[in-house]
Amino acid sequence: MQDEDCIDSRKLSPLDFLRNASLNYDLQISHHYGSHPRVNIGLFYVQSSRASIEFFAHLSEFWLRFGKSGYLSDQRVLDALLNNYDRLDQTYLQAMKFTPQRPLNWTTHDFGNQFSHLMTDGSAFTLFDQAARFSKRSKKFHGVVHPRFFTVPVNHT
Amino acid sequence: MLDIPRGEIQQTSGDAFARYASDAHLLSLLRRQATSLKQVIVTIIGGDSYSLFAWDWHERMLEIANETKNCHCFVIAMDEISVVLAVQQGVPVFYSTFSFDQQMLWKNSIEVRQHSLYRVGFAKFGATTRIIQLGYSVMLSEMDVFW
Numbered sequence: 001m002q003d004e005d006c007i008d009s010r011k012l013s014p015l016d017f018l019r020n021a022s023l024n025y026d027l028q029i030s031h032h033y034g035s036h037p038r039v040n041i042g043l044f045y046v047q048s049s050r051a052s053i054e055f056f057a058h059l060s061e062f063w064l065r066f067g068k069s070g071y072l073s074d075q076r077v078l079d080a081l082l083n084n085y086d087r088l089d090q091t092y093l094q095a096m097k098f099t100p101q102r103p104l105n106w107t108t109h110d111f112g113n114q115f116s117h118l119m120t121d122g123s124a125f126t127l128f129d130q131a132a133r134f135s136k137r138s139k140k141f142h143g144v145v146h147p148r149f150f151t152v153p154v155n156h157t
Numbered sequence: 158m159l160d161i162p163r164g165e166i167q168q169t170s171g172d173a174f175a176r177y178a179s180d181a182h183l184l185s186l187l188r189r190q191a192t193s194l195k196q197v198i199v200t201i202i203g204g205d206s207y208s209l210f211a212w213d214w215h216e217r218m219l220e221i222a223n224e225t226k227n228c229h230c231f232v233i234a235m236d237e238i239s240v241v242l243a244v245q246q247g248v249p250v251f252y253s254t255f256s257f258d259q260q261m262l263w264k265n266s267i268e269v270r271q272h273s274l275y276r277v278g279f280a281k282f283g284a285t286t287r288i289i290q291l292g293y294s295v296m297l298s299e300m301d302v303f304w
Contacts, residue, residue: 013222014296015196015229045296048195048289056286063278068263071271074278 017111018045026052027106029078043111044078051102055081062096082106177240177252180287186249187293192229196294201253201280202243203235204273211239212246233284235276253280 018028030043046052059081066072080092083103176182191197198218202211211232222228231249234240243250281297288295 013218013228014198014298015192018296043296043298045294046285046289047294048292053286053289056282056289060282060286063275063282064259067275067278068271071274072278073274074281077278078282 014111018109024049024105025107026104027055027082028109028111029106030111031108045109045111051100051104054100054102055104058096058098058100062092066092066095174237174240174252174254177234177244177250178254183251183284183287184291186231186251187288187291190227190229190231190249191293194294195292196229196296197288198228198230198296198298199233199284199288200230200298201233201235201277202250203239203280204276206239208242209246211243211248211250215246215248233280235280251284253284255279 024047026047026049028045046056059078062077062081063072063074067074067077077092081098083100083106187195187197200214202214214232215228215230218228218230222230231251232239232243234243234250234252237252240250240252277299281299285295285297
């Protein structure tokens with residue numbers, strides 16, 4: 001009985017949605033299906049490996065040197081430095097050459113799709129109501145109860 | 158709204174922000190929060206994130222986590238305000254900040270817009286690099302940003 005309950009009520013954490021671990025990707029980034037990567041992005045999973053450490057060390061170095069001098073988008077920088085990606089901008093690669101010892105094994109991935117936006121399934125409503133109940137927030141999601149208007153629930157019987 | 162009792166506030170001696178930004182604190186966070194496969198889930202707060210975002214996100218992660226106490230996540234704060242908010246709301250936090258020497262090398266430090274963009278990238282890449290260098294795998298998620 002306990003097993004059945006576990007299967008029914010087991011919610012899936014983001015880590016359950018990762019690409020098959022046996023293929024051992026160093027980096028999984030969220031897929032932006034044809035749209036601008038900055039519009040719906042911001043989800044990646046890095047496996048700690050030599051290739052990923054090398055890549056991210058280079059990425060951090062690049063950002064430390066060039067991130068402050070122009071209005072660079074961090075996502076564009078990440079995409080530009082990925083090997084074999086649709087080259088968004090050659091200038092990033094010209095600014096700082098990257099010759100990795102180990103090629104990065106990376107992929108785009110859906111992450112179950114609902115984890116791109118953690119708040120867009122209506123959970124904001126329940127969270128804010130909970131916050132109001134635990135007095136972390138002064139009013140509920142839909143606002144303060146107006147003293148002049150009231151709603152009468154009608155039972156159609 | 159402060160849940161932290163009086164005594165604890167006085168106990169934090171020295172520069173608390175430096176402590177939250179230290180390697181030792183990051184390592185202790187990773188050891189505490191990681192799964193058995195040494196994975197953690199992380200998000201970045203600060204800048205224009207609303208004040209309850211850390212708590213909301215943490216609650217959401219606790220809701221979908223399979224373990225009751227540990228959701229294997231912590232928060233990376235970009236500025237001091239978000240560090241304070243996260244600590245007040247009881248969310249484990251790491252403060253991603255710049256050392257004095259790094260700041261001395263900057264040009265155009267003052268421009269706010271450029272700096273806020275720079276901060277996000279620094280938190281995303283710098284903190285991630287430090288975490289994976291310590292041997293832990295990271296899932297980083299951030300709020301939607303329209304460019």
